[in-house]
Structures are given as structure tokens and as C-alpha cells.
Amino acid sequence: MIINGKEISEKRLAALKEEIKTSGLNPCLATVIVGEDPASQMYVRMKHKACEQVGIKSTGVVLPENSTTKEILAEVEKLNSDNLIHGILVQLPLPKHVDTEAVIEAVSPEKDVDGFHPYNTGRLFSGMPEFVPCTPGGIMTLLKEYKIETSGKKAVVVGRSVDVGRPMAALLINADATVTVCHSRTKNLEDEMKAADILISAIGKAKFVTAEMVKSGAVVIDVGINQDENKRLCGDVDFESVKDKVSAITPVPGGVGPMTIATLMENTLKSAKMHAKL
Ligand SMILES: NC(=O)C1=CN([C@@H]2O[C@H](COP(=O)(O)OP(=O)(O)OC[C@H]3O[C@@H](n4cnc5c(N)ncnc54)[C@H](OP(=O)(O)O)[C@@H]3O)[C@@H](O)[C@H]2O)C=CC1
């Protein structure tokens, strides 16, 4: 079975649109982009477009590549204190000279729709999630939509980044899976992957995961966004060789990516609801 993230995403966005229309709320997302990386610009455009689609207002702050950490922090502070803004998303990666941790920590945890602030990661790891990072959150939604059981399953997450691998592991623990997290220093990575009932690859290496590395009947979730030898978008998984061996697999494009955006919209509405109660 091929998991259709695009379809589930569209379904969730349509439901959100209805909910926002009748909510009496005026949710607003602010994005911050530093520099002119074309991929980052494209992602931010996609996020604004999704906002428009569901009836979330959005505003974009664009800062020059040579902005200092201090200048970025000042912009974040403005957004923190603007009562009309419910969600703040600082597009990553930031330029190398910028203190990314300081910027992430500066975003008010109540507006942290990316779920990257240590307050929100702490809540997630404590089993009391508030804002869940959009990519792993979107993956959990896909598993639920396709009624894929996590309880008691062996889940293997390859990648330990703060934005994907780690929160993915926390969510799977919270969902009663038995979780292994692998990374570049893992010994016998293939054996670990082959033991997985649910394999999540968030590495960033084109076609890294081949059929020999997956258990037959496993569920494979491909987070990777890479370019293949012909410069075409592809995931971490060699989709053609793996798809016939597994019970379910996400394609790239059309799998995890659209769910990331849908979850960002859900987090922004959630934030607007929370602010309305304050
Ligand atoms: N679809 C979506 O919505 C999203 C997609 N992405 C994509 O997902 C991928 C991962 O993103 P992100 O987590 O930010 O990436 P990072 O580069 O931050 O992290 C990559 C992780 O993979 C590990 N890794 C790298 N090479 C290997 C290897 N050969 N064997 C085992 N582990 C390895 C690294 O290990 P170590 O820690 O030891 O260095 C690291 O933990 C990228 O392709 C990115 O573009 C990201 C966010 C959203």
C-alpha cells in the first residue's frame, strides 16, 4: 500500500478551513526567513499558500543573509509581543554565523508552532505535548489515518535531529512503540533497520534505504527530501525496490512533506484557540 500524504493533507486542510470559518477566530502565522536560499523561499511560499487555502492570515518577515543574531532576535521579539500573531515560524537552516539555538529559544513557547523551543520539546518528552514538531506530528497523523498500530511495535528512527528524529522517537514512545534511534555512529545499522516493524528514515541521503535493509511487511516512512542523480526530488528510500516488499510506504513527493504543512496549519489554529482563552 502506498500512503497518500497529499490526499490526507488535503482532507485535513479542508476540515481546518471549515473549522476556522465557523470559529470566530482570526488565526495568523508569521514566518521569518533569513537570506535567499531558493529551497527555503519555496518552502515558505508553500506555507503562506496553505495559510491562504485554509483562511489563516500570514505575514512574512524577510531579513538579509548578513543579519546578526541580535537583529533576528529583535524581529522575533516584535512578533512575540504582537497580539495579532499566534504562530511564529523561523525557517531553518539559518545562515552559519547565526546562533540558531538562541533564535529558537527566543520564540515565545506559546507561539512556537514548529514545536522546536526546549519548553515544547520538554513537554513532548515528558508525555505532555503541546506544540508538536510538524513533520513527526504529521507522520503520526498518517499512521492514525491508515490505522497502523504502533503499540508494542518495534519502531526504528534513523536520524536524531532536533526537528525530526528526536521528536519522532518521543511521539512513538508516547504511542507505546518500542523505539530505537539510529544515527551516523550506529553500529550494524542494517541489522537495526531490518528488525523494524515501522522504519522512519530521516537522514537526508538519496535512495540510502534499499530492499535488503527492510523487513518484509514493514511500514516505511520516508522523511528525506533529496535530489537523485538526475536532480529529481527523491526520498531516503529507494522506493521502486522497497515498495513491493513492505506493507505500506510513503512516496516522495506526496508523502510526509504535505503532512508537515497541514500540521503547521493545525498548530497555528491551536495557538489561536489558546490565545483566545488567555
Ligand atoms: N518532508 C519533510 O517535511 C521534511 C523533510 N526533511 C528532510 O529530512 C531529512 C532529514 O532532515 P533533518 O533531520 O533536518 O537532517 P539533519 O541533517 O539535521 O540530520 C540527519 C540525521 O541523519 C543521521 N545520518 C546521516 N547520515 C547517516 C548515515 N549514513 N547513517 C545513519 N545516520 C545518518 C545524522 O546522524 P548524526 O546525528 O550522527 O550526524 C543525523 O542525526 C533531510 O533530507 C531533510 O531535507 C526535514 C524536515 C521536514
Ligand SMILES: Nc1nc(=O)c2c([nH]1)NC[C@@H]1CN(c3ccc(C(=O)N[C@@H](CCC(=O)O)C(=O)O)cc3)C=[N+]21
Ligand atoms: N522552521 C522550519 N520548520 C520546518 O518545518 C522546516 C524548516 N524550518 N526547514 C526546512 C524543512 C523542510 N520542510 C518541508 C516542508 C514541506 C515539504 C513538502 O511539502 N514537500 C513536498 C514536495 C515539495 C517539492 O516539490 O519540492 C512533498 O514531499 O510532496 C518538504 C519539506 C519543512 N521544514
Ligand SMILES: [Mg+2]
Ligand atoms: Mg535539520
